[in-house]
Amino acid sequence: MTMTPNPASQSQPMINFKSVNKWYGQYHALNDVSATVAKGEVVVVCGPSGSGKSTLIRTVNRLEDIQKGTIEFDGQDVNARTLDLNKFRSHVGFVFQSFNLFPHLSVAENICLAPVAVLKKSKSEARARALELLERVGLAAKVDAYPGQLSGGQQQRVAIARALAMNPPAMLFDEPTSALDPEMVGEVLQVMKSLAREGMTMMCVTHEMNFAREVADRVWFMDQGALVESGTPEDFFSNPQSERARKFLSDLRSH
């Protein structure tokens, strides 16, 4: 399996959903979703809770399996039988709502674990890279702290550094700020914005509509497992096409 992007096909999408369907028993969790995230693009996925946004993003690195359709990540069929799942996942940056740092490991150890265990980097090399990444998310001073000693915002920034340590071609964010106290949302969004500016391909499930306005190239709106709308932030926010999107936006504004 090769994960190096083919330079000849720059137009090739980074993530490509084709007629993706998923059921939980009778419940149709993903209803025929087809869409693409281009290389270098920032896509924000929004929609009411239970609309399938998180399920969709979790299918990309196969935290959720799908029953029908195909998903390609960087040209690789995610559900191919021959796929080396562990190796594949190591190329997909994933950030969770609940951070999920390993509480028994220090910040540096959290970041170095996979580079050493999966990419077989040396410990010193991995640590040097961890320091570099911590510098980038503004937490170099916390390198030897434990997750329990950090605030939620700091933990989430470490979680982003942990994902970046694997040099992923794209980053997936599953409601990265939803578990945070309001005053900590900004610091995490700041890191995400700087990533976007550096050209990282990003797919973010989030309720932060200001982030979507400012950073997203496109906004996807999901409802009841289906991708209802996809457009630029300007179009989506000023001129939503569907009744459901209009209702969603007016509900957001009324808060």
Added chain:
Amino acid sequence: MADIFSILRDNWTLLLIGQYPHGPLGGLAITFLLSVFGLVLALPLSVAVALARVSPFAWLRWPATVLIYVVRGVPLIMFIFWVYFFVPLLIGRTVSGFTTMLVTLVIYEAAYLAEVVRAGIEGLPKGQTEAARAVGLSYMQTTFKVILPQALYNMVPAMISQFVSTIKETSLGYVISVNELTFAANQINSTLLTKPFEVFLILAVIYFLLCFSLTQFARSMERRITRKRAGTVHASGIRAPTVAALKVTP
């Protein structure tokens, strides 16, 4: 009361170390050795059984589950008899009471500890496994680098409680003449003949002091772990008081 002290004065070495150095080691020393070795040897076995029990493979899950249910459904003394009568048949030579008791305890404790370890594994937030798998760690790497270190640490108090049970269970070694603490007390009782109340009160107090202090130790460990976890509950998405988080931040 004076009787108790004079019994203790005359027999404390027998209670503590048996006839050693003029004869075999016994008394509290053997009770302690049985408990410690029993638990230490049972621990790796219990981790293996627990891992089999939560394994995605049915062919591993089934035997482990059966073992646990069988052991938990049978009194320890039955196990002692089985090992006592069948192990010599199996290996073709006699086995000392100590070894018999140790083998029995290891099997028995492994089954109980396996359930403790399983509870520790299943008590961790699902996000821990997901985060480990999402960065590309394999099932085994996730288990040994992320899940087990946390599960075993969280289970330390439960393991100490299990150790306390084991100490009490070693007294059953008496029925196959393992010269542990109860055996020593009974020896004293047979010599004195007229002081069973005093002798067995001494025995009870020794067990109680040992087990009570270990139970207290388990409780203090539990508080410590709870405190330590309070600082990290944020990691599992639950809002935690920030006092713990602020305390250690330089």
